[in-house]
Amino acid sequence: MSAGQSILITDVRPYGEGEPVDILVRDGVIAEIGTGLSAPDDVERLAGEGAIALPGFVDMHTHLREPGREDTETIASGSAAAALGGYTAVFAMANTDPVADNSTVTDGVYRAGRDVGLVDVHPVGAVTVGLRGKQLAEMGMMAAGAAGVRMFSDDGKCVDDPLLMRRALEYATGLDVLIAQHAEEPRLTVGAVAHEGPTAARLGLAGWPRAAEESIVIRDALLARDAGARVHICHASTEGTVELLKWARAQGISITAEVTPHHLLLNDSRLETYDPINKVNPPLREESDNLALRQALADGVIDCVATDHAPHASQDKCCEFAQARPGMLGLETALGVVVETMVTTGLLDWRGVARVMSERPAEIVRLPDHGRPIAVNEPANLTLVDPNRSWVVAGDELASLSDNTPYEAMTMPVTVTATLLRGAVTARDGVAANQGAESGPDEHGVIA
Ligand SMILES: NC(=O)N[C@@H](CC(=O)O)C(=O)O
Numbered sequence: 023m024s025a026g027q028s029i030l031i032t033d034v035r036p037y038g039e040g041e042p043v044d045i046l047v048r049d050g051v052i053a054e055i056g057t058g059l060s061a062p063d064d065v066e067r068l069a070g071e072g073a074i075a076l077p078g079f080v081d082m083h084t085h086l087r088e089p090g091r092e093d094t095e096t097i098a099s100g101s102a103a104a105a106l107g108g109y110t111a112v113f114a115m116a117n118t119d120p121v122a123d124n125s126t127v128t129d130g131v132y133r134a135g136r137d138v139g140l141v142d143v144h145p146v147g148a149v150t151v152g153l154r155g156k157q158l159a160e161m162g163m164m165a166a167g168a169a170g171v172r173m174f175s176d177d178g179k180c181v182d183d184p185l186l187m188r189r190a191l192e193y194a195t196g197l198d199v200l201i202a203q204h205a206e207e208p209r210l211t212v213g214a215v216a217h218e219g220p221t222a223a224r225l226g227l228a229g230w231p232r233a234a235e236e237s238i239v240i241r242d243a244l245l246a247r248d249a250g251a252r253v254h255i256c257h258a259s260t261e262g263t264v265e266l267l268k269w270a271r272a273q274g275i276s277i278t279a280e281v282t283p284h285h286l287l288l289n290d291s292r293l294e295t296y297d298p299i300n301k302v303n304p305p306l307r308e309e310s311d312n313l314a315l316r317q318a319l320a321d322g323v324i325d326c327v328a329t330d331h332a333p334h335a336s337q338d339k340c341c342e343f344a345q346a347r348p349g350m351l352g353l354e355t356a357l358g359v360v361v362e363t364m365v366t367t368g369l370l371d372w373r374g375v376a377r378v379m380s381e382r383p384a385e386i387v388r389l390p391d392h393g394r395p396i397a398v399n400e401p402a403n404l405t406l407v408d409p410n411r412s413w414v415v416a417g418d419e420l421a422s423l424s425d426n427t428p429y430e431a432m433t434m435p436v437t438v439t440a441t442l443l444r445g446a447v448t449a450r451d452g453v454a455a456n457q458g459a460e461s462g463p464d465e466h467g468v469i470a
């Protein structure tokens with residue numbers, strides 16, 4: 023990791039509280055916070071213009087598609103999308119091609135992320151070889167490699183064999199790493215493309231029942247209890263999962279959970295058009311689930327927001343509903359959706375946003391340098407937000423190489439105006455630091 027930059031950020035309000043202050047960053051670390059700060063002439067300046075300063079966001083759940091599907095996202099394009107969304111660290115899921123089930127792949131992803139330098143890219147290792155759910159992957163080798171893999175998941179697939187999941191939790195405890203489960207009992211979701219309920223029944227879409235998620239959530243809570251292990255639930259989507267998390271916590275079980283922006287905002291009323299843009303795993307549920315998930319996030323029952331940013335090519339998305347790939351873009355729109363569902367509704371203040379988008383995810387994955395307080399001697403991983411500047415989503419203008427956003431033409435209530443990684447500006451006013459105007463874009467639309 024680079025030592026970091028020096029920069030004087032003026033006129034920002036940490037956590038949206040109090041009068042504006044200046045933040046002086048020296049060598050990537052916050053050196054001073056106060057009013058009327060000065061710096062030598064050669065130090066870069068960033069005018070905050072009254073923006074809210076938050077700790078840089080941490081996404082526990084991103085799909086970057088490299089290696090294997092670089093036509094839909096690369097580590098460079100996904101890093102740009104992350105920086106524009108206010109992220110300073112992302113965890114890149116293992117369901118690539120080849121699968122990230124060995125340290126050659128995980129170290130390669132880590133190094134590629136470091137070379138791009140816009141965001142700390144942490145590869146997630148697969149729990150099982152090839153995501154096939156039959157044999158544990160070499161978690162220890164991946165943890166010991168250059169990437170220092172600290173989180174493992176077969177996301178996209180559930181580790182459905184209970185004995186294998188138990189072994190994975192036991193090994194993970196020994197290695198002090200986290201297992202994140204895509205909770206889906208596959209026997210209950212054969213052919214499923216939408217939430218099982220009145221809407222899917224009327225539209226003739228095969229249903230994915232809530233119990234497919236909830237049965238794995240409770241099973242894994244019990245396995246974690248017996249193994250004395252930690253377990254993390256990916257993309258919680260139902261009111262029942264919220265109730266089970268409460269129960270498990272009350273038993274002292276070490277279980278954590280994330281919710282995606284789309285499960286906070288969207289529901290199966292969107293399916294009427296049969297537009298596969300709304301197809302995602304787990305599926306969009308019902309309004310009662312949206313409301314329960316929001317309340318759970320506000321109460322801390324659900325720990326954090328994770329995007330499940332899932333880029334797909336248009337030919338894989340614009341086809342018959344049943345054939346289309348599941349997944350939605352999320353990195354550049356996450357904050358807007360969280361503000362719309364949680365801040366505008368009064369469920370969270372900006373401190374709460376910092377908690378669910380930065381502090382808790384960093385704690386859960388034990389990232390020492392992210393999700394830290396905005397205070398002297400802390401790393402300058404920061405996101406500046408203009409709470410009064412809205413913007414309209416256009417898929418083809420996003421930095422992501424894919425355009426499968428469900429928020430097309432929607433107005434996002436706030437704008438990330440700048441993101442800083444160890445004091446280096448990685449995104450500013452809608453442009454990522456690798457998208458400069460001087461050199462032309464390469465074949466991926468990214469400028470080196
Ligand atoms: N969420 C999705 O619908 N799709 C994800 C896989 C996953 O997160 O389960 C993908 O990799 O496309």
Ligand SMILES: [Zn+2]
Nearest residue numbers: 177178204256
């Ligand atoms: Zn998943």
Ligand SMILES: [Zn+2]
Nearest residue numbers: 115177178330
């Ligand atoms: Zn995912």
